[in-house]
Amino acid sequence: METEVQSNFTYLGRTFTDLSINASSSAFSDCNSDRSGEFPTASSQSRRLFLSCASENTDELIEQLVSGLESSSIDEQKQAATEIRLLAKNKPENRIKIARAGAIKPLISLIASSDPQLQENGVTAILNLSLCDENKELIAASGAIKPLVRALKIGNSTARENAACALLRLSQVEENKIAIGRSGAIPPLVNLLETGNFRGKKDASTALYSLCSVKENKVRAVQAGVMKPLVELMADFSSNMVDKSAFVVSELISVTEARAALVEEGGIPVLVEIVEVGTQRQKEIAVAILLQLCEDSVAYRTMVAREGAIPPLVALSQSGTSRAKRKAETLIDLLRQPRSGNAAATAVARTSGVSV
Helix, strand or coil, X not given: CCCCCCCEEEECCEEEECCCCCHHHCCCCCCCCCCCCCCCCCCHHHHHXXXXXXXXXXXXXXXXHHHHHCCCCHHHHHHHHHHHXXXXXXXXXXXXXXXXXXXXXXXXXXXCCCCHHHHHHHHHXXXXXXXXXXXXXXXXXXXXXXXXXXXXXXXXXXXXXXXXHHHHHHHCCCCHHHHHHHCCCHHHHHHHHHHCCHHHHHHHHHHHHHHCCCHHHHHHHHHCCCHHHXXXXXXXXXXXXXXXXXXXXXXXXXXXXXXXXXXXXXXXXXXXXXXXXXXXXXXXXXXXXXXXXXXXXXXXXXXXXXXXXXXXXXXXXXXXXXXXXXXXXXXXXXXXXXXXXXXXXXXXXXXXXXXX
Protein backbone atom coordinates (compact mmCIF):
# COMPACT_ATOMS: atom_id res chain seq x y z
CA MET A 1 0.00 0.00 0.00
CA GLU A 2 1.39 3.36 -1.03
CA THR A 3 1.80 5.86 1.77
CA GLU A 4 0.90 9.41 0.89
CA VAL A 5 3.38 11.86 2.29
CA GLN A 6 2.34 15.45 2.70
CA SER A 7 4.99 18.11 2.68
CA ASN A 8 4.69 21.81 3.28
CA PHE A 9 6.56 24.60 1.54
CA THR A 10 6.63 27.64 3.80
CA TYR A 11 7.61 31.04 2.49
CA LEU A 12 7.25 34.29 4.44
CA GLY A 13 4.96 32.61 6.94
CA ARG A 14 2.62 31.20 4.31
CA THR A 15 2.42 27.48 3.61
CA PHE A 16 1.82 25.59 0.38
CA THR A 17 0.45 22.23 1.48
CA ASP A 18 1.29 18.90 -0.07
CA LEU A 19 4.18 19.97 -2.24
CA SER A 20 6.98 17.45 -2.58
CA ILE A 21 9.84 19.84 -2.15
CA ASN A 22 13.39 19.41 -1.04
CA ALA A 23 13.91 22.14 1.55
CA SER A 24 17.33 22.87 0.09
CA SER A 25 15.79 23.84 -3.25
CA SER A 26 13.12 26.28 -2.12
CA ALA A 27 11.55 28.36 -4.88
CA PHE A 28 12.74 31.54 -3.25
CA SER A 29 16.09 32.22 -1.67
CA ASP A 30 15.39 34.85 0.93
CA CYS A 31 17.17 38.17 0.59
CA ASN A 32 19.89 38.02 3.19
CA SER A 33 22.30 40.68 4.36
CA ASP A 34 24.69 42.51 2.08
CA ARG A 35 25.77 39.96 -0.53
CA SER A 36 27.75 42.33 -2.71
CA GLY A 37 31.09 41.29 -1.24
CA GLU A 38 33.58 43.11 0.89
CA PHE A 39 35.11 46.34 -0.29
CA PRO A 40 37.91 45.83 -2.84
CA THR A 41 39.91 48.86 -1.76
CA ALA A 42 43.37 49.13 -0.29
CA SER A 43 41.89 49.84 3.12
CA SER A 44 39.40 46.97 3.18
CA GLN A 45 41.69 44.70 5.17
CA SER A 46 42.38 47.40 7.75
CA ARG A 47 38.64 48.02 8.05
CA ARG A 48 37.95 44.36 8.75
CA LEU A 49 40.85 44.25 11.24
CA PHE A 50 39.52 47.38 12.92
CA LEU A 51 36.06 45.89 13.19
CA SER A 52 37.27 42.57 14.53
CA CYS A 53 39.34 44.33 17.20
CA ALA A 54 36.52 46.62 18.22
CA SER A 55 34.24 43.98 19.72
CA GLU A 56 35.02 45.00 23.30
CA ASN A 57 34.14 48.64 22.63
CA THR A 58 31.28 48.17 20.22
CA ASP A 59 28.84 50.53 21.95
CA GLU A 60 31.32 53.38 21.95
CA LEU A 61 32.30 52.65 18.37
CA ILE A 62 28.68 52.67 17.20
CA GLU A 63 28.04 56.04 18.85
CA GLN A 64 31.06 57.49 17.05
CA LEU A 65 29.92 56.07 13.73
CA VAL A 66 26.38 57.43 14.12
CA SER A 67 27.91 60.86 14.75
CA GLY A 68 29.97 60.36 11.60
CA LEU A 69 26.82 59.78 9.57
CA GLU A 70 25.73 63.32 10.40
CA SER A 71 29.11 64.90 9.63
CA SER A 72 29.37 67.78 7.17
CA SER A 73 32.20 65.87 5.47
CA ILE A 74 31.11 63.45 2.74
CA ASP A 75 34.28 61.41 3.31
CA GLU A 76 33.44 60.99 6.99
CA GLN A 77 29.87 60.05 6.10
CA LYS A 78 31.15 57.45 3.65
CA GLN A 79 33.53 55.99 6.19
CA ALA A 80 30.87 55.84 8.90
CA ALA A 81 28.26 54.33 6.57
CA THR A 82 30.75 51.73 5.37
CA GLU A 83 31.64 50.65 8.91
CA ILE A 84 28.00 50.53 10.02
CA ARG A 85 27.15 48.50 6.95
CA LEU A 86 29.85 45.99 7.87
CA LEU A 87 29.05 45.95 11.58
CA ALA A 88 25.41 45.18 10.82
CA LYS A 89 26.38 42.56 8.24
CA ASN A 90 28.91 40.58 10.19
CA LYS A 91 27.65 40.82 13.76
CA PRO A 92 23.89 40.19 14.08
CA GLU A 93 23.87 41.29 17.71
CA ASN A 94 24.95 44.76 16.59
CA ARG A 95 21.79 45.36 14.55
CA ILE A 96 19.70 46.29 17.56
CA LYS A 97 22.53 48.30 19.07
CA ILE A 98 22.97 50.33 15.87
CA ALA A 99 19.25 51.05 15.63
CA ARG A 100 19.01 52.04 19.30
CA ALA A 101 21.97 54.37 18.86
CA GLY A 102 19.91 56.44 16.41
CA ALA A 103 21.49 55.35 13.13
CA ILE A 104 18.32 54.72 11.17
CA LYS A 105 17.25 58.29 10.36
CA PRO A 106 20.70 59.49 9.23
CA LEU A 107 21.08 56.33 7.14
CA ILE A 108 17.73 57.07 5.50
CA SER A 109 19.03 60.56 4.70
CA LEU A 110 22.00 58.98 2.93
CA ILE A 111 19.66 56.93 0.73
CA ALA A 112 18.50 60.23 -0.78
CA SER A 113 22.09 61.27 -1.53
CA SER A 114 23.17 62.06 -5.07
CA ASP A 115 26.47 60.30 -4.32
CA PRO A 116 26.11 56.69 -5.58
CA GLN A 117 28.41 55.22 -2.92
CA LEU A 118 26.67 57.01 -0.08
CA GLN A 119 23.29 55.90 -1.42
CA GLU A 120 24.43 52.29 -1.80
CA ASN A 121 25.89 52.17 1.71
CA GLY A 122 22.76 53.76 3.17
CA VAL A 123 20.47 51.28 1.39
CA THR A 124 22.59 48.30 2.32
CA ALA A 125 23.00 49.32 5.95
CA ILE A 126 19.21 49.64 6.20
CA LEU A 127 18.85 46.21 4.59
CA ASN A 128 21.26 44.69 7.11
CA LEU A 129 19.46 46.35 10.02
CA SER A 130 16.08 45.17 8.68
CA LEU A 131 17.15 41.55 9.14
CA CYS A 132 16.31 42.07 12.81
CA ASP A 133 12.56 41.78 13.34
CA GLU A 134 12.69 44.34 16.11
CA ASN A 135 13.97 46.96 13.67
CA LYS A 136 11.44 46.54 10.85
CA GLU A 137 8.65 48.68 12.27
CA LEU A 138 11.12 51.34 13.41
CA ILE A 139 12.69 51.53 9.95
CA ALA A 140 9.30 51.93 8.25
CA ALA A 141 8.07 54.42 10.87
CA SER A 142 11.25 56.47 10.37
CA GLY A 143 10.31 57.11 6.74
CA ALA A 144 12.50 54.59 4.90
CA ILE A 145 9.97 53.35 2.36
CA LYS A 146 9.92 56.28 -0.09
CA PRO A 147 13.72 56.74 -0.15
CA LEU A 148 14.14 52.99 -0.72
CA VAL A 149 11.67 53.16 -3.61
CA ARG A 150 13.67 56.07 -5.06
CA ALA A 151 16.89 54.05 -4.79
CA LEU A 152 15.11 51.14 -6.44
CA LYS A 153 14.33 53.44 -9.37
CA ILE A 154 17.61 55.31 -9.86
CA GLY A 155 20.35 53.62 -7.83
CA ASN A 156 23.25 51.58 -9.14
CA SER A 157 22.71 47.85 -9.56
CA THR A 158 23.71 46.96 -6.00
CA ALA A 159 21.57 49.74 -4.51
CA ARG A 160 18.57 48.61 -6.57
CA GLU A 161 18.96 44.96 -5.57
CA ASN A 162 19.47 45.76 -1.91
CA ALA A 163 16.57 48.24 -1.94
CA ALA A 164 14.35 45.44 -3.28
CA CYS A 165 15.56 43.19 -0.47
CA ALA A 166 15.02 45.87 2.16
CA LEU A 167 11.47 46.48 0.92
CA LEU A 168 10.88 42.73 1.06
CA ARG A 169 12.00 42.69 4.68
CA LEU A 170 9.75 45.61 5.56
CA SER A 171 6.84 43.94 3.75
CA GLN A 172 7.06 41.07 6.22
CA VAL A 173 5.19 43.44 8.53
CA GLU A 174 1.73 43.07 7.02
CA GLU A 175 0.63 46.69 7.36
CA ASN A 176 3.69 47.85 5.40
CA LYS A 177 2.61 46.06 2.21
CA ILE A 178 -0.01 48.62 1.26
CA ALA A 179 2.28 51.53 2.17
CA ILE A 180 5.06 50.10 -0.01
CA GLY A 181 2.67 49.57 -2.93
CA ARG A 182 1.24 53.07 -2.62
CA SER A 183 4.75 54.54 -2.51
CA GLY A 184 5.36 53.40 -6.08
CA ALA A 185 7.53 50.33 -5.47
CA ILE A 186 5.74 47.97 -7.87
CA PRO A 187 6.75 49.47 -11.27
CA PRO A 188 10.51 49.63 -10.48
CA LEU A 189 10.35 46.09 -9.10
CA VAL A 190 8.78 44.99 -12.38
CA ASN A 191 11.53 46.85 -14.24
CA LEU A 192 14.19 45.09 -12.14
CA LEU A 193 12.51 41.76 -12.88
CA GLU A 194 12.69 42.53 -16.58
CA THR A 195 16.11 44.16 -16.90
CA GLY A 196 18.16 43.10 -13.88
CA ASN A 197 20.87 40.48 -13.67
CA PHE A 198 20.03 37.09 -12.15
CA ARG A 199 20.30 38.35 -8.59
CA GLY A 200 18.15 41.39 -9.44
CA LYS A 201 15.47 39.23 -11.06
CA LYS A 202 15.46 36.89 -8.08
CA ASP A 203 15.22 39.72 -5.55
CA ALA A 204 12.49 41.46 -7.54
CA SER A 205 10.42 38.29 -7.86
CA THR A 206 10.74 37.59 -4.15
CA ALA A 207 9.66 41.12 -3.21
CA LEU A 208 6.76 41.03 -5.68
CA TYR A 209 5.59 37.70 -4.32
CA SER A 210 5.44 39.13 -0.82
CA LEU A 211 3.81 42.43 -1.78
CA CYS A 212 1.22 40.84 -4.05
CA SER A 213 -0.52 39.00 -1.27
CA VAL A 214 -2.43 42.31 -1.09
CA LYS A 215 -5.07 42.69 -3.82
CA GLU A 216 -4.35 46.30 -4.71
CA ASN A 217 -0.70 45.42 -5.28
CA LYS A 218 -1.70 42.57 -7.59
CA VAL A 219 -3.57 45.08 -9.74
CA ARG A 220 -0.64 47.51 -9.64
CA ALA A 221 1.74 44.76 -10.75
CA VAL A 222 -0.45 43.77 -13.68
CA GLN A 223 -0.85 47.41 -14.71
CA ALA A 224 2.95 47.79 -14.53
CA GLY A 225 3.32 44.98 -17.07
CA VAL A 226 4.58 42.25 -14.77
CA MET A 227 3.04 39.39 -16.71
CA LYS A 228 5.28 39.80 -19.76
CA PRO A 229 8.60 39.17 -17.93
CA LEU A 230 6.99 36.48 -15.76
CA VAL A 231 5.82 34.52 -18.81
CA GLU A 232 9.20 34.96 -20.49
CA LEU A 233 11.00 33.66 -17.39
CA MET A 234 8.63 30.70 -17.06
CA ALA A 235 9.29 29.85 -20.71
CA ASP A 236 13.07 29.89 -20.30
CA PHE A 237 14.08 26.69 -18.55
CA SER A 238 17.72 27.84 -18.54
CA SER A 239 16.88 30.96 -16.53
CA ASN A 240 16.67 29.19 -13.14
CA MET A 241 13.61 31.39 -12.65
CA VAL A 242 10.79 29.06 -13.73
CA ASP A 243 9.75 28.24 -10.16
CA LYS A 244 10.08 31.79 -8.87
CA SER A 245 8.16 33.40 -11.71
CA ALA A 246 5.45 30.72 -11.59
CA PHE A 247 4.93 31.28 -7.87
CA VAL A 248 4.47 35.02 -8.51
CA VAL A 249 1.93 34.22 -11.26
CA SER A 250 0.10 31.94 -8.81
CA GLU A 251 -0.12 34.85 -6.39
CA LEU A 252 -1.49 37.21 -9.04
CA ILE A 253 -3.90 34.88 -10.83
CA SER A 254 -6.76 35.44 -8.39
CA VAL A 255 -7.53 38.84 -9.98
CA THR A 256 -9.32 39.14 -13.31
CA GLU A 257 -6.75 41.55 -14.73
CA ALA A 258 -3.97 39.04 -14.14
CA ARG A 259 -5.82 36.21 -15.88
CA ALA A 260 -6.44 38.37 -18.93
CA ALA A 261 -2.80 39.55 -19.00
CA LEU A 262 -1.50 35.99 -18.64
CA VAL A 263 -3.49 34.87 -21.66
CA GLU A 264 -2.58 37.96 -23.67
CA GLU A 265 1.16 37.41 -23.04
CA GLY A 266 1.00 33.82 -24.27
CA GLY A 267 1.02 32.19 -20.86
CA ILE A 268 -1.24 29.24 -21.69
CA PRO A 269 1.16 27.38 -24.05
CA VAL A 270 4.01 28.07 -21.63
CA LEU A 271 2.08 26.57 -18.70
CA VAL A 272 1.03 23.56 -20.77
CA GLU A 273 4.68 22.96 -21.69
CA ILE A 274 5.63 23.12 -18.02
CA VAL A 275 2.98 20.52 -17.19
CA GLU A 276 4.52 18.33 -19.88
CA VAL A 277 8.26 18.70 -19.27
CA GLY A 278 8.79 20.62 -16.02
CA THR A 279 10.00 19.33 -12.68
CA GLN A 280 7.47 17.91 -10.23
CA ARG A 281 7.22 21.21 -8.38
CA GLN A 282 6.93 23.18 -11.63
CA LYS A 283 4.15 20.87 -12.81
CA GLU A 284 2.29 21.32 -9.53
CA ILE A 285 2.26 25.07 -9.68
CA ALA A 286 1.53 25.17 -13.43
CA VAL A 287 -1.53 22.93 -13.13
CA ALA A 288 -2.75 24.97 -10.17
CA ILE A 289 -2.51 28.16 -12.25
CA LEU A 290 -4.27 26.57 -15.23
CA LEU A 291 -7.06 25.28 -13.00
CA GLN A 292 -7.67 28.71 -11.51
CA LEU A 293 -7.59 30.22 -14.98
CA CYS A 294 -10.20 27.77 -16.29
CA GLU A 295 -12.56 27.50 -13.35
CA ASP A 296 -14.83 30.38 -14.38
CA SER A 297 -14.06 30.77 -18.07
CA VAL A 298 -15.30 28.57 -20.91
CA ALA A 299 -13.15 30.59 -23.32
CA TYR A 300 -9.97 29.86 -21.40
CA ARG A 301 -10.88 26.17 -21.14
CA THR A 302 -11.17 26.06 -24.91
CA MET A 303 -7.78 27.70 -25.33
CA VAL A 304 -6.11 25.34 -22.86
CA ALA A 305 -7.64 22.27 -24.51
CA ARG A 306 -6.58 23.46 -27.97
CA GLU A 307 -2.99 23.73 -26.71
CA GLY A 308 -3.05 19.97 -26.22
CA ALA A 309 -3.17 20.08 -22.44
CA ILE A 310 -5.22 16.92 -21.86
CA PRO A 311 -2.54 14.27 -22.64
CA PRO A 312 0.10 15.76 -20.28
CA LEU A 313 -2.60 16.35 -17.67
CA VAL A 314 -3.65 12.70 -17.89
CA ALA A 315 -0.01 11.69 -17.43
CA LEU A 316 0.29 14.03 -14.45
CA SER A 317 -2.89 12.63 -12.91
CA GLN A 318 -1.24 9.22 -12.92
CA SER A 319 2.35 10.02 -11.95
CA GLY A 320 2.38 13.37 -10.19
CA THR A 321 2.39 14.14 -6.50
CA SER A 322 -0.91 13.87 -4.67
CA ARG A 323 -1.60 17.60 -4.99
CA ALA A 324 -0.75 17.60 -8.70
CA LYS A 325 -2.92 14.54 -9.29
CA ARG A 326 -5.94 16.16 -7.67
CA LYS A 327 -5.51 19.42 -9.59
CA ALA A 328 -4.94 17.58 -12.88
CA GLU A 329 -8.03 15.41 -12.45
CA THR A 330 -10.21 18.42 -11.67
CA LEU A 331 -8.85 20.34 -14.65
CA ILE A 332 -9.35 17.37 -17.00
CA ASP A 333 -12.99 17.20 -15.94
CA LEU A 334 -13.41 20.90 -16.68
CA LEU A 335 -11.75 20.65 -20.09
CA ARG A 336 -13.94 17.71 -21.09
CA GLN A 337 -17.14 19.60 -20.39
CA PRO A 338 -19.01 20.98 -23.45
CA ARG A 339 -17.25 24.10 -24.68
CA SER A 340 -19.27 25.14 -27.73
CA GLY A 341 -21.03 28.45 -27.79
CA ASN A 342 -24.42 26.72 -28.08
CA ALA A 343 -23.67 24.55 -25.06
CA ALA A 344 -22.61 27.57 -23.07
CA ALA A 345 -25.73 29.47 -24.11
CA THR A 346 -27.90 26.52 -23.18
CA ALA A 347 -26.29 26.33 -19.75
CA VAL A 348 -26.86 30.04 -19.16
CA ALA A 349 -30.45 29.80 -20.35
CA ARG A 350 -31.18 26.86 -18.09
CA THR A 351 -29.73 28.73 -15.14
CA SER A 352 -32.00 31.67 -15.97
CA GLY A 353 -35.07 29.46 -16.36
CA VAL A 354 -35.47 30.28 -20.07
CA SER A 355 -36.66 27.65 -22.54
CA VAL A 356 -34.36 26.97 -25.45
